[in-house]
Amino acid sequence: MDIEICAVSGYSEVGRNMSAIKVGDEVIIIDMGVSIQALATYEREEGGVRALSTDELIDIGAIPDDRKIEDWKDKVKAIVLGHGHYDHIAAVQFLAGKYRCPIIGTPFTLGILTSILKDEKVKLPNQFKPLNADTKIKISNDIELELISVSHSTLQCALVAIHSPKGVIIYANDFKLDNEPVLGFKPNYKRLEELGSSNSITALVVECINGTVEGKTPSENVAREMLKEVLLETNTKGKALFVTTFASNIARIKSAVEFGKKLNRKVVLIGRSMQKYNECALSLGLADFYNGVEIIGYGSERKRKLKEINKNREKYMVITTGSQGEPGSVLDKIVNKQLPFNFDEGDIVVFSCRTIPVSMNIANREQLESILKANKVRMFKDVHSSGHASREDIRDFIQMLKPKHILPSQGNLEMETAVAKLAEEMGYTLKENIHLLSDGQRIKF
Amino acid sequence: MDIEICAVSGYSEVGRNMSAIKVGDEVIIIDMGVSIQALATYEREEGGVRALSTDELIDIGAIPDDRKIEDWKDKVKAIVLGHGHYDHIAAVQFLAGKYRCPIIGTPFTLGILTSILKDEKVKLPNQFKPLNADTKIKISNDIELELISVSHSTLQCALVAIHSPKGVIIYANDFKLDNEPVLGFKPNYKRLEELGSSNSITALVVECINGTVEGKTPSENVAREMLKEVLLETNTKGKALFVTTFASNIARIKSAVEFGKKLNRKVVLIGRSMQKYNECALSLGLADFYNGVEIIGYGSERKRKLKEINKNREKYMVITTGSQGEPGSVLDKIVNKQLPFNFDEGDIVVFSCRTIPVSMNIANREQLESILKANKVRMFKDVHSSGHASREDIRDFIQMLKPKHILPSQGNLEMETAVAKLAEEMGYTLKENIHLLSDGQRIKF
Amino acid sequence: MDIEICAVSGYSEVGRNMSAIKVGDEVIIIDMGVSIQALATYEREEGGVRALSTDELIDIGAIPDDRKIEDWKDKVKAIVLGHGHYDHIAAVQFLAGKYRCPIIGTPFTLGILTSILKDEKVKLPNQFKPLNADTKIKISNDIELELISVSHSTLQCALVAIHSPKGVIIYANDFKLDNEPVLGFKPNYKRLEELGSSNSITALVVECINGTVEGKTPSENVAREMLKEVLLETNTKGKALFVTTFASNIARIKSAVEFGKKLNRKVVLIGRSMQKYNECALSLGLADFYNGVEIIGYGSERKRKLKEINKNREKYMVITTGSQGEPGSVLDKIVNKQLPFNFDEGDIVVFSCRTIPVSMNIANREQLESILKANKVRMFKDVHSSGHASREDIRDFIQMLKPKHILPSQGNLEMETAVAKLAEEMGYTLKENIHLLSDGQRIKF
Amino acid sequence: MDIEICAVSGYSEVGRNMSAIKVGDEVIIIDMGVSIQALATYEREEGGVRALSTDELIDIGAIPDDRKIEDWKDKVKAIVLGHGHYDHIAAVQFLAGKYRCPIIGTPFTLGILTSILKDEKVKLPNQFKPLNADTKIKISNDIELELISVSHSTLQCALVAIHSPKGVIIYANDFKLDNEPVLGFKPNYKRLEELGSSNSITALVVECINGTVEGKTPSENVAREMLKEVLLETNTKGKALFVTTFASNIARIKSAVEFGKKLNRKVVLIGRSMQKYNECALSLGLADFYNGVEIIGYGSERKRKLKEINKNREKYMVITTGSQGEPGSVLDKIVNKQLPFNFDEGDIVVFSCRTIPVSMNIANREQLESILKANKVRMFKDVHSSGHASREDIRDFIQMLKPKHILPSQGNLEMETAVAKLAEEMGYTLKENIHLLSDGQRIKF
DSSP states (O other), X not given: OOEEEEEEESSSSSBOOEEEEEETTEEEEEOOOOXXXXXXXXXXXXXXXXXXXXXXXXXXXXSXXXXXXXXXXXXXXXXXXXXXXXXXHTTHHHHGGGSOSOEEEOHHHHHHHXXXXXXXXXXXXXXXXEOOTTEEXXXXXXXXXEEEEOBSSSSSOXXXXXXXXXXXXXXXXXXXXXXXXXXXXXXXHHHHHHHHHTTOEEEEEEEOTBTTSOXXXXXXXXXXXXXXXXXXXXXXXXXXXXXXXXXXXXXXXHHHHHHHHHTTOEEEEESHHHHHHHHHHHHTTOOOOOTTOEEEOSSHHXXXXXXXXXXXXXXXXXXXXXXXXOTTSHHHHHHTTSSSOOOOTTOXXXXXXXXXXXXXHHHHHHHHHHHHHHTTOEEEOOOOOOSSOBHHHXXXXXXXXXXXXXXXXXXXXXXXXXXXXXXXXXXXXXXXXXXXXXXXXXXXO | OOEEEEEEESSSSSBOOEEEEEETTEEXXXXXXXXXXXXXXXXXXXXXXXXXXXXXXXXXXXXXXXXXXXGGGGGEEEEEOOSOOHHHHTTHHHHGGGXXXXXXXXXXXXXXXXXXXXXXTOOOOSXXXXXXXXXXXXXXXXXXXXXXXXXXXXXXXXXXEEEETTXXXXXXXXXXXXXXXXXXXXXXXXXXXXXXXXXOEEEEEEEOTBTTSOSOOOOHHHHHHHHHHHHHHSOOXXXXXXXXXXXXXXXXXXXXXXXXXXXXXXXXXXXXXXXXXXXXXXXXXXXXXXXXXXXXXXXXXXXXXXXXXXXXXXXXXXXXXXXXXXXXXXXXXXXXXOXXXXXXXXXXXXXXXXXXXXXXXXXXXXXHHHHHHHTTOEXXXXXXXXXXXXXXXXXXXXXXXXXXXXXEEXXXXXXXXXXHHHHHHTTOOBTTTBOOOOTTOEEEO | OOEEEEEEESSSSSBOOEXXXXXXXXXXXXXXXXXXXXXXTTTOTTOSSOSOOHHHHHHTTSSOOGGGGGGGGGGEEEEEOOSOOHHHHTTHHHHGGGSOSOEEEOHXXXXXXXXXXXXXXXXXXXXXXXXXXXXXXXXXXXXXXXXEEOBSSSSSOEEEEEEETTEEEEEEOSOBOOSOOSSSOOOOHHHHHHHHHTTOEEEEEEEOTBTTSOSOOOOHHHHHHHHHHHHXXXXXXXXXXXXXXXXXXXXXXXXXXXXXXXXXXXXXXXXXXHHHHHHHHHHTTOOOOOTTOEEEOSSHHHHHHHHHHHHSGGGEEEEESOTTOOTTSHHHHHHTTSSSOOOOTTOEEEEOSOOOSSHHHHHHHHHHHHHHHHTTOEEEOOOOXXXXXBHHHHHHHHHHHOOSEEEEESSOHHHHHHHHHHHHHTTOOBTTTBOOOOTTOEEEO | OOEEEEEEESSSSSBOOEEEEEETTEEEEEXXXXXXXXXXXXXXXXXSSOSOOHHHHHHTTSSOOGGGGGGGGGGEEEEEOOSOOHHHHTTHHHHGGGSOSOEEEOHHHHHHHHHHHHHHTOOOOSOEEEOOTTEXXXXXXXXXXXXXXXXXXXXXXXXXXXXXXXXXXXXXXXXXXOSOOSSSOOOOHHHHHHHHHTTOEEEEEEEOTBTTSOSOOXXXXXXXXXXXXXXXHSOOTTSOEEEEOOTTOHHHHHHHHHHHHHTTOEEEEESHHHHHHHHHHHHTTOOSOOTTOEEEOSSHHHHHHHXXXXXXXXXXXXXXXXXXXXXXXXXXXXXXXXSSOOOOTTOEEEEOSOOOSSHHHHHHHHHHHHHHHHTTOEEEOOOOOOSSOBHHHHHHHHHHHOOSEEEEESSOHHHHHHHHHHHHHTTOOBTTTBOOOOTTOEEEO
């Protein structure tokens, strides 16, 4: 019985994640995400990607090319989703239907997926099986699936462990090693060390987004401290106060909400994806800061509320979408006069995020900022810490797990090579037990 | 009686600061610093800039061109130094002698200057007059000089206020608005607001280094949190542990020392400028963390100590020079095998600084890092927060002081324009009361 | 009688050009262009900018803010257009109607404008007065207008000279000093030197786009040589061959057409703006290479022709739009499967242009290229020479004209400062006779 | 009998080239170059790299680590040098002595090497065997060596072909496909096609420096056209005229000399490496433009001549070193007042080169330019075309040779990956017949 991994997608660039692990004659798919490019389209009010067929979406690089595992199609026993970001789950609607198997993930992850499907009016034949982190489930005689708690930048994120008679495969997309995560759990170090010292890990698929970043990713708590300084020590009197961040970063939103309340402002979350992520967190009881916070998606209610805020700007703090300047986001629509709010001189926009460094985001953000600047809005940028492990975190992580093989993933070549070189420093050897796969390539153990 | 300001140097690029303020027929010079370029030469063991004449140093752009105020030479009543960084004080040795007047600064600033002069074997005819921050001194019938406490990235930094019958000139090079500065004083907001509300400030000379940085500069306390995470949560067992930062950043060194002690490592400060700044802080009783800390400059003691550390690397934490990769610094000499320490795999170097973004630093750092990487050293980079006010700090600062005229300084054109635009947003008008001076230009009020 | 210049627009960034020159009580407007940003929207099949009001277009920065000369509105005697690029003429449709005066330009320039107005279904009340280059026209008792031939990157480009009793104003947006322009005239050096030696030029408004580029802009002939190498020495047998360039660069298109004919391929020009510029050049008899060349705009004919080319790709050379990756261009539509042509492996696309370096173009081009690459298309990039004067050209130009005052324009601050510094080197003085105006500012002589 | 290639050096970054090819039990070494970094030190008057041992030079990354082929040491039958650039030959002085074998190269290449050894006062035991391009030599029963003419950016450049019973290995570092090379031969296309169609090439080692550059490298003739425009159409009257380029680029120097003569200026070549390369070309009769041209290296004659030029600047054109701003070059020494020439306002420096994009060069050039600018010197930059094949040249080259395996070399990972992807487009497969080796790795066929 062999183990074979197919690097379906996300191994040649950031985004559009999908992997397939074959144990004997059974296959587990992990993640089905969209491209970073496609992400930019998701906030649009009219919803979704444009009317292309699945094959066309594959051809233009928006979703993973699962034709690469056409020959494995009938062997797929489960689709597992590590966490609820669009680059990990938003292609499920296009691809999952053809596999006769359940979809497994933590309750929050499946909750977000359900919400996407509802928005896109897609019905899937697959069964949904929620699985709590730090528990296992038997998939077949040969395969057991385990989700392991890890910190990242949304809730209920999990490393995926595939247990087989020939060893364990760990899928670590995405994670950081955060000891003060503000909300949710720290990485389950105990379990990781247990697995590592059992010497049973055949292969580790590990993200490389911050592989070129020397050092350790600062904790979410550092971002909280920075946000606190900005919100509580800036003179916001009489001014509109907007915070924009990734809608999925519930810990960050928690911090913002708490500081907003301290300022005696009424906190409103506005935006389609803000609503999606936060109502899910709320309904699952994963966060307790929503008391007194209004959550609004889109449509006429959004317009009404923005009109009201426009009149009483000093009474509100708005947490909203547009952190990447994405067309169709609330901030984009406001500055392009498609929503009834006008920024005045001295109003404040806090970008509690970084610009994801792809050219389209850079262009969109630049455009958004240029209009904000023309309106004399005060901007606070990069009030943020990353959700991705940096070079030294990855080193500690590998040290903990002691995998026999390492498969760098989630990165362009430069990022993946950085992790490959790190592994070489640790005694691994390129091509022997470090494998730089391109999208669509397979490797057998 | 007119007030006239000559933007002697540092108004066309970062570094090499020098300004002259003429009140009636009396002149005050503020700062005499070297260029960032020249700074790179200062850590060299053999000491100092190469054997050029003062005119040659001016011609190659290493020091301010004070020939621009040749006609004011005999009117100079005082040379005032705002704080003890080389780009503000290290040209005193070349230029001050020709002015028959005292040199004034806080005790720490004058202490550093004294130490430089001793190293360079320069004797100056000028009298040294220490002046504590938040006190005033009478210079002449018409001029009173005040130093005002401000936070930055070394100790006893001061804004300089020149009081005259025609109003006050404020010189704000360099500063940040830090409410948790870890060591030393917060900005003297009370005095600043007092001056602002008296409506007496004729002109503000204000630094622009971070003028293009949207938002607020994070507090030194944020850097401390980041450094804490890196030092206390990384597995350093059995490994050498080096922290490099700007020798003058005593607050940062305090943090590093305290975490080093927590790790039960003996802390050693090594490097010519490390010695200079820290012995000065120690002798003036400005910091209390030196207990049990060894401070070593250069020469045979340095070699002996590094040999000892090489043998017992797990027992020490070294805080040292080389944060900019500067030739002649301790880290540079180590990796180029000119000092008896060898980095082993897994040894740790924490860069608690940023690379000052001039091409020579970038090149030097890249070279240093490439050898460290070849030696498989773990690097932690950018564990830092800036000492310079960002755009929104500058806005608050101007708001506080309400100057009649604004003179952006300490920046290249892009940086200074950013501040000019900020001032325009606040109701000032370019050329009318915002003045973008080039080096050597004068303006009269 | 004073001369006053208002730097309406295009003085703070590249694009959106508009200047107004007041002589006594009469005003001449020069250029009314759109922003580079807005340019990206122009190739769209559905046509034009989106349905915003003129005020909204001004607010979002798409067109010049002529409210800055509201008080001059009734004094405007003529709108003069220097050449037919969109950033100089495409805002005429929104702004010109309110001025009761004729629009003046060379026949080619007015031809392009007419074509735009027809496309956009705009009717203007203004009279159109074609004026050949190197001729003069009397505007009023005090004002005479002269167009002077100059080389740039489209046809019939002109420097604008406003003659008044108080001297001459020269408007030099855009130009290069090309002695081998391939098509059209060299700069009228004789007239320029005449004006210069008469010592009568009060002010020169001069473009700065390449102000930071050290040296001299290579001739169009150099681009021709590069294009020749690529087209004639690459093995194109059996492959599709596309050349993309700026539709207005008729000289470049001439070169491409000639090499295409040498390859025995049928040359087809496709694209809305390709049609606009080339049919205008053809109808005015300005170029003689169109024999046997098909020119197609958009609509069903375009689809039919691309289908035909798709079948017989080796028989055609296509010259088309999309050089900036702009959404809606032919290349964009092809790679996004909105037009019936499929690139095959080994097909060739020559980018005979540079990417205009604004973030949205960079993003668009990157996206276009990534799909071309995925289709294994051979790309040849930057087969180009610029149409804008570089630093040393500008020096020679100023030397020739000897203006009393210099107003750098068409550039961001960095570019304009570079030209200001150049002028300083030549003996001019900032603020005295070099004037760095921001959009909306005025200066009186 | 196996063929094995060891990628000794230059496969992980640009520079420091060295490869070893083992055929059965016999080894051929190709190239022994220094790092780009080390290159910066070569022009210094005092000569050579600093006094480090060979092992230390290896440790700091200045020269190839030939300890990687320690086990092959006694099998080496020849050291072959492809062309005379320092990154291909300047480590011979440190490494060749330990191999008991001859050194083979074209007469010009060996001439340059001889000159280096003389300068550095190194005597080598190895025999020198000049071999003309487009001839073969028998090395042993199993190995025949052939040099094949190719264009690049110095004279007598050759591709190296190792013929063995198991096929041919082609080493293509460095080359361009130039059909108008101005001086010297075009690539020997006939022989290349012959080898390709014989289907006998086992492996191709191919340079990747311009692997990311889309398109075709413009011919040297394009650089000549650009240089012609700059030199003949700029007003140089009464001004000093300096051209700086790579001393080895004899074709470029030929162009410059010819235009200098047209200007009726006396042409002087000044600089240690200018002398080295040009006297070698002259003595071998490879160029005929030296008539009336003075060539001066260093020392007192250089000083004397520069003094003379300083007085009669309008009578000379100087071609000299410093194109990379390298410390110790003539231009560097002039601006740092170490040589008796003073640039005046309006003097001209033409950089007929690009800045090799490593951080140290960028820093050096920036510094050089900043002083030239301060002296109001007119600069013309990037008057140049590259000597390295771009992506589409490489495609044509591979197409011509049809190698069974491809080994990208001379590039960092990004550059080598670009070529690997190009090969994939052409039907090759990564890891199967495309091999991305790191320095020190081996591969067996």
